[in-house]
Amino acid sequence: MTVPQIGRAQSLSRQFVQRMVNDALAADQVELVDNPAHRRSRLVALTDAGRAAIAAVTARELAALREAGAGLTVAEVDVCLRVLDHMLAALDDVEVD
Numbered sequence: 001m002t003v004p005q006i007g008r009a010q011s012l013s014r015q016f017v018q019r020m021v022n023d024a025l026a027a028d029q030v031e032l033v034d035n036p037a038h039r040r041s042r043l044v045a046l047t048d049a050g051r052a053a054i055a056a057v058t059a060r061e062l063a064a065l066r067e068a069g070a071g072l073t074v075a076e077v078d079v080c081l082r083v084l085d086h087m088l089a090a091l092d093d094v095e096v097d
Helices: 002-012 014-026 050-067 075-092
Strands: 030-033 042-046
Touching: 002 014, 014 030, 042 050
Parallel strands: none
Antiparallel strands: 030 042
């Protein structure tokens, strides 16, 4: 994906995504590769180090979520999901610059 595509997909500004990509480039976690569809807008691709970093973050997040939700009942999770669905629907029309 290109920087603008990532921004649109994540509802983030192109400028914010560009800063994050620049930081990831400096850490050798991503690389920019030629885009056959557009000469000036390169594609952002994960490196092995980037994939490892994402795997580590995902593992920590899953462990934290398991711990945080350990005492919840199915009914409590269902209520939470309904509330979050309502909030997402209410925020769906918010413009992101």
